Every structure is written in C-alpha cells, then in structure tokens.
Amino acid sequence: MSLSIKDVALRAGCSIATVSRVLAGKGYISDEARQKVETAVKELGYRPNRVAQSLRAQKSRVIGLVLSDIRNPFFSEISRAVEAVAFHHGYTVLMCNTDEDPKREVQFLKLMEEEKVAGILLSPTRANAKTLDPSVLPPLVLFDRKIAGANLDTVVIDNEEAALKLTRTLLGGRYQKIAGIFGAKSFTASARIKGFQNAFQGAEERMLGVYQAPAFEEEGARVMAEILKKEPSVDAVVCSSALLATGAYKALRQSGSPIVAERGFVCFDDPSWASFVDPPVTVIRQPATAMGEAAADLLMKRIEDPARPVSEIVLQGELISRGAR
Amino acid sequence: MSLSIKDVALRAGCSIATVSRVLAGKGYISDEARQKVETAVKELGYRPNRVAQSLRAQKSRVIGLVLSDIRNPFFSEISRAVEAVAFHHGYTVLMCNTDEDPKREVQFLKLMEEEKVAGILLSPTRANAKTLDPSVLPPLVLFDRKIAGANLDTVVIDNEEAALKLTRTLLGGRYQKIAGIFGAKSFTASARIKGFQNAFQGAEERMLGVYQAPAFEEEGARVMAEILKKEPSVDAVVCSSALLATGAYKALRQSGSPIVAERGFVCFDDPSWASFVDPPVTVIRQPATAMGEAAADLLMKRIEDPARPVSEIVLQGELISRGAR
DNA sequence: ATAAGATGTGTAAACGTTTACACACCGGTT
C-alpha cells in the first residue's frame, strides 16, 4: 500500500487537514506547520493519489482523445500537440484509436465517461454524428470533423477552400480531364468534394468525375487503376488524403501513365515522398499541430468554464506548390 | 452528479451490496434480485464509476504508454497495437510523448504513479536507464530499448542482427566505401552500430565510417551532405531510421550523387517512399505491431501475476529486398 | 473589558465502490 496523506500527517505531527491545506496552498497555515509538512513530504517522497482526488472532486485531470486512425501522420501530429498542451495544464491523456469503427467509438466514449475524464477530444465518425448525445457526456471538443447542427466547440480546416485551391493549381495548367479521388462518406470528404467541384465553375467539361473509396492505400491504387482503365483520357488527379494518394501514385507509376511526369498529380496532406519524388508533388499541408493545440486549448477553456459560448475555429490548409523543380 | 450504485439499489429495492454483487457476478444472488437489479441498471442507464472502483481496489484498469516520439510511424503503429490489446482486456491507455526528453520522462512516470496506473509500457531514454527505479513503480515493461542489467520484461528487435543483414546486402554488391548513419546515443543505435561493424569482418577496408546524429530529418540531410563533402569516395549508405533516411536520401538526390541510382542506399524502417522511388530502396521493416502486442500482452500477464518470471522477447526485423525493380 | 474579526488547526463527513462480517432462512442430518 502506498504512502498516504496520513503518513505525512503522522510524520509532520499534525492533522491530515493541515497537510492537505499545505499541499493545496489554500486557507491559513502557519509557517511552522508549512515547514514541517513540506519536509515530511520530501523525506517520505509522498505524492498525492490522483484517483482519490478525482473521486473526491468528482472530476479528474485526465482528458480523453478519441482518434479515428493513429497511424495516420496527421493524427499522430495532432496527438502530439494535444498531449503537450494537456501536460502543460497538468492533465494526462487517455488515448484511444477507433480505426473509424463507430461501435468502438461509442464503447470508448462510455469508457471515458466511466473514467470520469474531465473532457473529450473527438474526431467523430460519420455514423455516430447523429446519435451522439453530448448532454450526457463530459465537455466535448470536436476536431477535424464537425457535426452539422450540433452546438459544439469545433476545430476544422476549411476543407472546401483547400480543395478549391488545390484543384485550381491544376486548372491553371493545360489539363483537360481531371479526376478527384476522395475518402468514403466522411464529413471531410464531402467538403473537399464540394471544393473540388466548385473549382470547375465555367469549365465543367474539364472535370472527369468524383471517385470515392475507403481511405486506404490499396483502395487508392485500386480506384486509380480503374480510372486509368475506364477513362484513359484522364490527364490529372486530385487525391484527398495521403493514404489514397500513396496508392494512387503507385498505380500511376506502375501503369506508366504520363500524369506524374506531367505534374498532373496533386493531393492533400504532405506525405514525406511528395517532396522528393521526381517531379515533386504539389500538396495542401494540413496544420495538424495548430489543430491539436487549438482543440486542446478549447477543451481546457471549456472545462474551466462550461458555460462559455461555443466556438468554432477554422484553420486554413497551406498550399505547398511544387510545380517547378 | 452522476448516477451511483445507490440510485440503482433504491430503484431495485435492495441494498447497494446486492447491486454490487450482481454487477460483479460474485457471491450468492437470488434470481429475483438479479432481475430487479438488471432492469434497474438498464432503466437508469447506470454505468459504474471506474475512479471509485480504482480507489477501492487500489489499482486501476489504466495502463501508461510512454513514447519517445509519437510522430514516428514505428511508434504510432506500436501505440495502435498496444491500445487494441489493452482495450481487449478492458484497459484504457494513458499516453504520453516525451520527445526523447528524459526530464519529461521522469515527470510522466511520476504522473502515472499518481494516477495509480496498473502498469507501464516504456521505451526508456538512455539518460534515465540508470536512474530509473522500478521498485517504486507499477509493473513495467520495456519495449524497443532495453536497460542492460535491469531485471525487467522487455520486447526488442534484434537490432544487431538486423543491421548485420542490412549491411550484408551492400557487401554482397560491389560497393567499396560504405557509410553508416545512426541515431545519437540510444540503446538501439548502439546495437545497430555493432551489427553494422560486425558485417565488415574480413572486409574492414570497405567500411567508410560510423556517423551519429539526433534522429531528425534535417540531421540526416546535414550528415549526409557532410559525408559527401568530406568523403567523396562514399558509394553506399546504411541509415538507421526512417527519419534519418529521409533526410539523407534527399541530400543524396540534391547532390546528384550516383548512390541512389546505383542502389547503394538501404535503411531501417520502411518509409512509404522506399517502395516507389526509382530505384526502390531495400529496407529492414520492424515488426511494430508484433512488438506492441507482445509488450502489451506481457504487461497484462505481469499485472495479473507480479511474481511471474521476467521474460525478454526478441523479435526479428524483416529484410525487404528491393534490389531488383 | 469586551466584541469582533483574523488566523490556525482538528474532526468528521463525503465522493462511489467492494467486501468482511453478521444475520436470517431453508432443507437435510443426526
């Protein structure tokens, strides 16, 4: 059994209340008592039990981070930022990875509630967007994806605008048949599709089509191969995520398509290879660190003041133009 | 204030002890009581408070995961595996990222102890290897890096053997001046350096030298540029991590060195670009998922039986030979 | 001199569980 405040009190020759007060820095304490307690704490190497604190206070200093795909560098980077901010505020991070499985997501939200986390950071799956009931949950901040109509703190990037910008880099070129490959039924994918389509205003004939697939590398490759086969006139491609892009790029290479050499390939995220394949690939880089920090900050504020007005932060993606070598 | 076992007892018309027993499935309970409790639980939507459970049981169902670099895909993959195994056993994961900072590491270990985690998974920084005192810590399992002399459960890959294999792929070729770029002062780096050096037995003159740098992309680029400048005879390179490799590869490309085209570049990890740059790059792929699973399994067992004999699991890296296109 | 406030400390209750213990009832053996 580990050291408790009782042991400290015994050693310091005072009551547990005094110890607690010294530790919390609250209320009136004589210098003498403070001294004694502090040396006792040091000598014993006492550290408070956060579990007991949580029970007593009816809230913990733990926040939940629910990720849809931790292996995605975008989310890794977010995790890192979140953890740093949380740590800075004295919070720890309970992490879970749903792999986009809505069932796992709800299971986890329940677990988080059972653990009495102080708040939750969530990038919700589309499937749960409707059913999720924030009223029974701890303070909740959404990131990367928002839930339309829900009155929740949210941090997203302007996906529509980003897709628009990215697509325009192609429209500025001589490409005549531009295809878009997007993730399947996610909030993010929808917004990017919208931006992609809007970019073609007044040049609708240059849009070859919108393709959707689960965001895996193999799927990107599969869809790209399919497009090449069915629509051989394709001369440019916009990819909506690093994973899809990696697959699609490989498929292009394998097929010997001239799209790569002609710089007709652009994508979201900034996969490490984009900068040094030949020719390099123009991308939209998502401000993942900024997003993680903003979301964590928002959550800290929300925890502190549950009544504060809801805010929605929209970050801009950064176009990294690698048109010329 | 949230629902407690008391509310359930009230609703079911029995004592809290009975409710607890039904929930735990322990002791004698009449079918009638079980019925009543179960419906009460369902109707109220009661969920147990894990914090209270932890306090009472003097241990939580949370494990700590201390990562040195969450943005490293190797560790992301490990995180994912760990989280999956933990979740499967009813545990949640408290995650922290130290960015290789020993100070942060000890701070975190303290926090973990305060949170009364049931166990900890740790890839220790070199700096703390000596000072770390497992006797005061919860059950501890090391992964990726071991602490020599410490009697602790550990999961590592056979870095020496892996480096040996990787280097031999070059020695089988006609390269005469092979450089090795490794991370700075980590357990892993040391082992890989050993393997690298051993590979040259009987062919010492073909080893150009061992270079070390912090495992960042820019450092890889810097060191590679330096080597090219000071040792222009270099005709092959072994890189000890994806990050270093990415930087080094870029530097090679930039310099116009023929090493890339001559397939004189090999590395650890399997960065996504390795498979489709031209020519592709031969690598050692680390079994990250297996490592994460093994470490988490080990921790579960250790938690269950603190007295069980210590085990050390050594996994093998997989050589992915991409010599021919 | 007395009241009123400021200062300092201790006792005990509470947070939501689990569980040792006590008790009560039942059926079956002696």
Added chain:
DNA sequence: AACCGGTGTGTAAACGTTTACACATCTTAT
C-alpha cells in the same frame, strides 16, 4: 429437537482525498 451447511441479504468499514464546521487563540477596535 438440535445442529449444520448452503443461500441470500444488509450494515458498515475502507480506499485517500478535500472541505465544512467547530473550536481555539491572537489582534485590534470599541
């Protein structure tokens, strides 16, 4: 009839904190 083991249930203590409340002492103002 007395006893026993197997069932079933409730009471209360414990886990380690924080904090309301009570009380005591000291200072200052009246």
